[in-house]
Each structure stands twice: as structure tokens, then as C-alpha cells.
Amino acid sequence: MLFLNPDILYDNLSESFQEVQFYGPNSRKLKLKRPLIYKFGMDFESDRLYVAKADDLSDHPNFTKSVVLVCIGTPEHKIYYSASFTLICLASKYDIVFVMNFLQGLFDRYEEWNNSLREIVDNNKDLFELVDKVVEVFNNPMSLVDIDLKFIAYSKDYKDFAAQFPELHCQDDDQMKVSYEIFLECKDKIDHNRKRKRAFHGFSDRINADVLCVNVYEDDRYVCGCYLVELNRKFRPSDEALLEHASSYITKCVNKYVYIQSSRTDWLKAYFVMNLNGENIESGFLRNEEYLSKKEYYVCVKCKLVDTSKMLLGKYLCEHLETVIPNSVVFVHDDVLVIFIYSNFIDESSNFLVNLEYQLKNLGYKAGISNSFCDIRNASTYFKQACTAIDIGIKFNPDRTLFKFEDYVLNYVALQTCKEFSPDTLCAKGVLRLLEYDQENATSYFKELRTYLDCQMNAVKSSQELFIHRGTFIKHMEKINEIIKMDLSDVNDLLYVLLSYKIIECQGIN
Template sequence: MRLNADIVFDHLPESLSPRMQGVKESAMRLRRPELYETGCRELEPDHLYVIREERLPQRVTVGKGCVIVCIGNSARLRWFAERCCVITISGSADFYAVFNTVQRIFQHYDLWEDTLYNIISDDASVEAMLEASQQVIPASMLVVDAMFGCVAALGKQAERAVAAGGSETVPSFVPATKHISVSSMDQFLATHDPSTEVSGAFRFEFEDMSTINVNLIDDEGYHGCLTVIYPDSEPKPGDSPTIEFLASLVLRALRQQGLDPDSERSALRDSLRAIVSDLPLDAYGKAALQAASERGTYVCVRLKLAHKLRQIPLAYVRNLLEADIAGTVAFEYRRSSLVAFVRLDDLAEEGSRRAALEQMLMPLLRSMEMRAGMSDHVGNLLEAKAFFLQASIALENGTLLDPDASPLYKFQDYALAEMVVNSIGQFPIEMFYTSGLRKLVAHDAESPTSYIKTLKCFLDHNMNVTHTAKALYLHRSTLIERMERIRELLGDDLSDPDVRLRLALVFKAIELHDDMQDRFEERSGSTWL
């Protein structure tokens, strides 16, 4: 096993009076110790050399990451310290005793590595891996999963944390044996800080202890965290890379156990993620989607966290959804949102299934300040991309047009708005006005009576004079006279359904533009373009 200069230095006995200086590398790439051979003109990269000060070479090339363990001191070490890491040992130390001491440090770590790999090949017990690690990390250790539930705990501090769920003498972010509830997430985040996307070792300081933490992250996202607790001592510089190495093998053990015990759901998740992300789908993936489609009807839901809560791992929300709503397959999408395909058939009787799903989703959305868009029914999961786009359109338009309404937006409520926006494209709305419509706009600019509003109301009420007059609080004869003037200026035949459709689309576009203008001004005090 390869180490680094900090790990070697941390394990040297105090009786050798070790001191370290120079340029060192944090990565664990350092090879086993070698005896320096007289006449050698190169100290190779990532090699460790044991040498007495009187045998230091005069002219030599020093490779990156090289470490020199020198017995005795010398003015020439200053030159080496500018190029590599230098560890000096008491000049009275026996050369071969020093060499064997360094050798034993590597052997100690080799034995630890072999033990961990044997555990992984056996039953991949995370608890056993923590126990085996006590020989190199003599501290309390804790592994939590993506739901912040305890996977394994070792040591007094970790065991007390799991039993108490946090107290005055242990970090309050450490969970109890059950998963942290949605209502407890604020307390967790207050102490844990938004660190679930950090890929390397990071440290937390408490009043009476320190912790080093390494997140368990792979291409699937966040799967948990390894925490090492130091209640009575300071972590050593070599602890962080050692803990990172342990975390990589803990994640490997979790993969072997199966991060998702339901292999069928996992296959379906991978297939849906591929379709939504426009990735190629193999025959196995297509078969998984077809088999799932035969078992029922789905809807697609796309969810986004409120800005202030975006540090909550999406894996946590995903697991909540899959645990609480049977038949749900969810996955992260571009690290910013969550996509869920929910099978409706088992939720309620036909006709009330969507209502039942909404009832299940609303507590989660409100408690975590999330917004979500919901698609139409998905009969064939091979068409999942289209329904994902529906859910995305509902989420985007609902958030923009109805930010104060229910946090769950349905595609059909925003389908017309999407059609209108797409039909207009990048052109200004005025480009779609007829010459007659421009005359009506010019009239309205000079008159307190709005011909545009009158015409829109007339079309909205299917050109029924009685219903339109009632809606506008006008006398029937007054409306008839006004409509005659409107028809003259408009110059189009309102009995033509194409004319009415064009006018309806323009009026809807104006309504959407005005609505978005108002929303934008409310938020920024500026003008939306």
C-alpha cells in the first residue's frame, strides 16, 4: 500500500526526535523505503529514501513527491527541502533500526489494506471494516447512509451518538438508528452545513471535539458519510488521506451489499435516467421499461428544492419518495432536481388515483418547500422523455405564472400557455397583429373604452351577446353598437374559426406577457423584456 509523508511522519516514534520540512505531497503515492545507493544521480518521484547526513549526494535530480528520511542534520538539507520533503532523525539513531521502523509502518498499512479487502470479499460488513481500522485510526467512527441513518458505529462517542441521537457531548448532527425525518432536517443542516457534495475530507469543529468526514459519493450521487470523531485529541495530518482511503472501500462494500436492494427497481431507474438524458438504451433497458409498462400506468413528477434548502441531498428526497409511495422510481437529474415516475395503479381506485398521489405529495412539498410539475398519464415508459418534458413545462410555467399557488403544477393547466409561447417564438407579439387589430389598439390608446377587452370577452363567451353584455355590465343594445364599430375597424369575419383562433392566440399571448411582466416587476422592480 502506498502512503504519504504525513502518514510516515505521524507514526515515527518520539524517541527518534523526528522533524519534517520541505515540499510534500498529500496524495498517497509514496513507495516503500529504499536505501540510497552511493553514486545515484536521481531521487525518483514518489520514492522514500533512508540516508545518513554524511552520505547526502552533492549533485542529484530530485523527482516530485520524493521523501528523504535523513539520520542527522546537515546544511545541505536546506537545498533538498526546497525540492522535496525532508524528515530528519536524531543523529544518534541506528541506521538499520530507522530503516526497519519505516518499513514496519508500510507493513502495518499493508496488513490493514489486506484485512479490508478480505472483509469486502467475504460479507462486506462495514462494522467489521471499522473494527479493523482501529489499528490505524484509533478513534470513534460512524457511517451513515443517504437517509442519514446509521449503517455502522464503533467507539464510545459514536455509539453514544447513535443511542442518544445527539447530546451535549456528541455532535448533534449524528443521527439515531432511524432516518432523520423531514421535520428534523433544519437541525441537521444547522450543524452539518451544506457539505454533502464535498468530495474530499472535510473537518467540523465543536466545543469539545473535532470530526473528519468523507462523503460516500459516486456517479449515482450521495450515498452517505464516514465520520471519525476525536473527543480527546487533535487529528493528525496523515489522518485525512487515511480516512479518505477507508471511505473509498466502505463505498465499495456498500455497492457490494447493494446500495439499492431492489435490483429490478435499479434497472428501471437506470433505463429511465438514460431515456430522460437522451442516452442510448440497450435491449435490456428496453425490456425493463416494457415490463414495467405492462404492470401499470405512471405519471412523471419533476421536483425542485427551494433555494435555501438546496444543500439537502437529493438522494435523501429520492429515498423518501420511494419509501413512502409504493411503485415509485426516482433519480437525480443534472444535480439540480429530482425526477420520479410513480405507478398509479396501487394508490387508489380508478378515477381517484391522481388525487391520491397529490395527497401523498403535498406534505413533502410543503415541509421541504419544494415545487413540482406533474405530467399526464404515461402508458408506455419508452415514451418517458415526452412526459418528463411535460412535467418540466408544468414546473417551469407554474413557478413563473403561479408562484403563490399550490406547489404542485399539472401540465394540462399550462399546456395552452406553452403552445402560445412556442407559436410566437422569438417574435414580439405585435408581429402577429392584423391591420384591423392594430386599429383597435390605436383606438384604445386614445379612448377610455377598450375595444380589445370587449372583443376578447365577446370571443370568450362564444360570441353570445347576452352573456357578454352581462360580463361587461353593459346594456345589450350598447354592446351591439360597440361590436358593430369593432367589426368595422377589425375588417375580419368573426364567423371564420381561423380568424377567431388567431385572435384568441394573440389575446392569450398578451395576457401571458402582462402576467409575466407583473411578476417580474414584483420581484425585481425592473421591466421584463
């Protein structure tokens, strides 16, 4: 059975009756029982709704606190306006039976709504179905957004609303998310609001609308936020209590979803750890075909502590990073901090990397980032990519914080080739002759050729980059071609020259 409160009565009466006035204390608690018609001399029962005509009221009523009276007409006695009595007055023209039937119908409607919510939860029905039932009493679009900014459910009309504001939402496969730009912009406010235990309002300048919110917790752990947008009708004071009531059912229903998500996160973490350890994971509980066959893309991030003054304990650090880096799995492997991130989220926004860099830099870390991959059975390979990226990146770009493997692939290839052969046996002879000619003649042909290649072999642009006359540069190129004796229009010769430059750069040859 669902009890109501004075706000719900007043909001609904105001929409259907004239000259509605509210006096006395108000309580948002849903504890008001169904109405009785007051008869002269009757004692008032606590937490009970009564309906009466003003002329039928006693001069000396016997009542306790938390009594609500809907009165047809205006009582003359001051006691009905006391601080312990809630009074809602209607115009005297209304029939008491009509008012009584209206109030009974109001209780019926909310009780039917409450029973429907309970049935959906008890029968383990879909979370989306629950949200659609919740919004029936609010007539406004609603969404549930989890801690990773994913829309875990929303009402049927919310998707149409979201389409009007593409800058606020992004699509991740079949799942909608809050765009990461908005998360960064509102991060402090989001963190603050997630701590609030009661329903609260927040005006959004971006959609020019009020938003009514309530948080869902499980054992004091934030699970998701429920967001109602003031779109179809104005919010009423009673909406706060009703949304809080509905959130109790959302909590029960969403726990199943959270358990599934949590189980998957725990499974991924265990899988990645064992994969990196080289353990057998082809059998046992980690052999989960549903998870293994799921087509999701990840990147691996290997972090290296460069500022020991900021060192944090491993467990705390992992939990912190999983909170501030959405869609991440963080753990320590061989005393190294490792992060696997759902890469679709990175691709959507360059700001994600800005945030990742900001978080790691503040904690005193630099990081290598692998290419994205889909088959998590190859996680150890991409961990090696991340390791390679940071090792090479720090060597060549020590001022950076993040090093993407794709930016250092050629450096890696160049370094690997020199493990078996010395640079002078690998590099194009013509390029080595150019270096030797520069040393003997105090020229800079080696640099000029590199600039020419960097400028896509455009003589005008190259001469501008080198601050020399175009005619002079063309003469230099004639001499360079004479020295190297290679055809730069041939793709194989061009590739060999470029690789030679990369080997020389990586080996630090002058």
C-alpha cells in the same frame, strides 16, 4: 500494496522520535514506495523513501521530484531543502538500522491494514466489520450515514458515543438515525457538504468535537457519508488521505447495501402503483414474501396542486421530494401526486410534519395524510383515506396545508350518513328543537350546549367561555335540558347529541 505519503511518515515518526523536523513540499497522495538505505553517490528514484545519515549524503545528489528522505541529523547542503525535495530530519543520535526497521514496520502495518480491508470486501463480509477494521488506524469512532439519515454501519464504540448524545440520534426499530431536528437545523450545511469530493473537517458545537468526513459516491450519485469523531486521539494531517483511501473500500462494500435498498425502494414504488391501479399483484416479481411480511408502518399522502404557477414536471418533482422527504416513495397516479412515507420517522418528530408542510407549501400543494398502516396490500384503502382527508379538510379548514384523516373521521362519518338519509331524519329531535327554539326566540341555546359539551360539561368553564354569569348559565342549561329531553349523562344520548352537532356542522344547517 499500499503506498504511503510524507504526512503518514511524519505523524508516526513524531510520536516515536525526538527532534523531528519537516522540510519541503508535501503531497497527500499515497504513492511513496518502501524505504531504501541511501548510499553515497546513489541516484534518487521518484516516489521512493530513502533513509540516510546526514554525513553520508552527496554534495551533488541526482534526484527527481517526489523524493522523500528521512535523514538522521541535519544536512548541510541547501539542495536538500529545495522545493522539489521532501526532507524529514531526526536527531543525530538514532541508529540508521533502527530507523530503517521502524519505517519498514510502518509500511508493514499499513499494508496489513489495507489487505484486511480488501479481504473483507472481496469476501462480501459485513459492512460493520469493514468499519471496525477501518478505524483501527484512526482510534476514533466512525459511522456511515446514508442519504436518508440512516446509520447503515458504525464502529463498535460509536453506539456508546451516540448514547451520550440522545438529542442527535434516534432509534427506528433496530436502526439508528440522525434525529430529524438535527437534519432540519443543519440541512443547508448537509446539502453543501454532500457535494464535496475530498475529505474535510467540520467542528460540531453539539458534541464539542472535530469531525473528519468523506463522501461516498456511485457514478456521481451520493450514497453515504463517512464520519470520524475526534474522541480518543487528536486527528493527524495524514488521517485525511487514509480516510479517502479507506473510502474506496467502503464504496465497494456499501454498493451491495445500496443495491438492496434501491431494489426495495423500486419494488415498493412498483407495488404501490399497481395496488392503486387495482392490478393483480398476487404473482410475479412483486410477490415478494420477504418484503410483504416485513413489519413496517407507512402513511399515504395525497397531494393537490393549489398554486398552478408553481407547477413542476412530474419526474423532477418526484425525485425532488424523495430527496427532501426522507424515507419516501413518490410517484404520479392518475395525474395526482402520491407519497408513501415510512411512518416511524413521522412519529419520532413533529418537526417532520413541519418540514413536509414547508416543502409542499413551497411547491404550491396541499395534502391529505392517511392513518398509518402496516400491511401494504391495503395501500389503496389508505390512499382513499388520504383523498378523503384533503377533500374534507379543504372544505372545513381551507387555510391549512396538511389534513390528517384522523382529524376528519367524524366529519367523514357525518357526511356518509347523510348520503342515504336527510339530516333532519338523522339528527336527534331534541337538538333540532333547540335550533328551532333559538330561531323563534332569538336565543343562543344551541351554541351554549355545544360549548358545554366542548368543556366536558363543566358549567364554570362553559360560563367563562361564553362570558355569562355561572348562575345565568345554569338556568339556561335547565331550559336546554327541558327542550331537548335527553339525558346527557347517558353515553348513548351524549354520543347521539354530539353526532347530531357534527352532522349539522357538516351540512351547514343554520
